Amino acid sequence: MPNTIGIYIHWPFCRSKCPYCDFYSSAQKCNNEDELIEQYCQDLEYYHSLSDNDQVRSIFFGGGTPSLIKPQNIEKLIDTVTSLWSCSPQIEVSLEANPNSNHPHMFQDLKIAGINRLSLGIQALNDADLKFLGRTHKLSEALHAIEEVTTFFNNHSIDLIYARPNQKIENWQQELKQAVSFGLKHISLYQLTIEENTVFAKKGIKALEENAAAEMYTFTQEYLNTHGYPQYEISNFGQPCLHNCGYWQGEDYIGVGAGAHGRIHIDNKIFATTHPRQLEELTSQERAEELIIMGLRILEGINKKHFSEQCGLNFDSFVNLEKLHTLASQNLIINTTEKIRPTTKGLLVLNKIIEDLCC
Ligand SMILES: C[S@@+](CC[C@H](N)C(=O)[O-])C[C@H]1O[C@@H](n2cnc3c(N)ncnc32)[C@H](O)[C@@H]1O
Ligand code: SF4
Structure with a gap:
């Protein structure tokens, strides 16, 4: 494919x-x-x-x-x-x-x-x-x-x-x-x-x-x-x-025009692109953070296996696990071995969820 x-x-x-x-x-x-x-x-x-x-x-x-x-x-x-x-x-x-x-x-x-x-x-x-x-x-x-x-x-x-x-x-x-x-x-x-x-x-x-x-x-x-x-x-x-949906799921995209940016994989590395034709390689940490910021916007959430394929880091090791369990107990996220996703209540406080997970 x-x-x-x-x-x-x-x-x-x-x-x-x-x-x-x-x-x-x-x-x-x-x-x-x-x-x-x-x-x-x-x-x-x-x-x-x-x-x-x-x-x-x-x-x-x-x-x-x-x-x-x-x-x-x-x-x-x-x-x-x-x-x-x-x-x-x-x-x-x-x-x-x-x-x-x-x-x-x-x-x-x-x-x-x-x-x-x-x-x-x-x-x-x-x-x-x-x-x-x-x-x-x-x-x-x-x-x-x-x-x-x-x-x-x-x-x-x-x-x-x-x-x-x-x-x-x-x-x-x-x-x-x-x-x-x-x-x-x-x-x-x-x-x-x-x-x-x-x-x-x-x-x-x-x-x-x-x-x-x-x-x-x-x-x-x-x-x-x-x-x-x-x-x-x-x-x-x-x-x-x-x-x-491509942005939220961390797919590659090309951006043209003065205010556009993009994300492209070249030789298994991920690059952020900005106008005009500027490329900057993202670190695994930067990539992991943006996958969380974007992926938690959708109710489908983040597939942990897909996440580690996309940034090379293990999801549960990357996030603050203690805070993740607290967020789940507050019914702001649903956390399974396969996925993490926001609840409709969680969408109201998404910035706090992201901050907690990534700190
Ligand atoms: C790229 S913008 C504009 C598209 C188009 N030029 C227009 O104005 O209809 C996309 C959308 O962002 C929303 N938007 C822009 N600024 C906003 C703001 N400060 N607060 C809430 N929504 C905003 C508007 O609904 C807008 O249609
Ligand atoms: S919302 Fe922004 S992008 Fe849309 S017409 Fe107004 S100024 Fe232009």
Whole structure:
């Protein structure tokens, strides 16, 4: 069986900068798109030379706002990947889109270009909160985009941000019910975090109080688990995104674009890659820590045998066993000889679990 990899393509441009966002992105217009795409293709060729026996199982266009890329350039990038590597017959090709299309027929054009999974950044389902979040779309545009996406694609998702300041649980419950009514395959739900150096942080906007946010999270888990969207990751529900699962399971991936990073095996060593074409070998310790940080985000958890194959260290010897047993007795994790996984209660305090295990 060939080693499978994902390809992440990062587009660092947006129409405007949202006040909560600290992702690598700029509100400047891209004036040399064709030239940049050519560089991306050359970077793909370079990474292919390091991973030519691998099989691609997913491509993910993320951002920034990759729906600003011309569809013919999206097609060019997909064609470059598929002509360089062998690809899985069920390859997942996702793109993150903002609802207000930069041109008519955007979603049809993206489908023709080769995208087969569309993820829409909706963020809120009322105009007042969309405005507060600094989004450039209105609710009517969001609803229209959802309708188009569910018409043109078989695999689709939306992102919503909750635990907004002053948001009441009743309002969130209403939005969640509405989100379920769209008939999407997948829903991503993120608690608003106030990131350093964002406009929200500079304005002194405070995150929702911890207990209120936890109440919303618990409701979200229960509601979605009983309405056709089983939780599989801390913020993700429904039919799993193959590409993102690759990150959480410690699979290799190639990243191109200014804000992209990657993980590639070369001669049984694991390298972290960053733009432009920088490679740094990870130590077993570093690799083990990231496998725990990523692997505990998914409810499936970490397979201990797989873990030791991936980093060369024994799981039970690497972690703090005393703390592991305490976490298990508190019903925050389930620990067996084969696996360790977080409970739904544990997902609420994941940072503490990771800290305890790795210290
Ligand atoms: C790469 S970002 C953006 C994708 C796309 N440009 C958009 O805005 O719709 C992916 C998701 O992260 C979430 N996100 C970004 N910043 C956040 C924050 N500070 N708190 C919570 N969620 C956040 C948003 O839901 C966003 O859709
Ligand atoms: S949330 Fe999306 S659209 Fe807004 S600045 Fe971040 S990447 Fe750009």
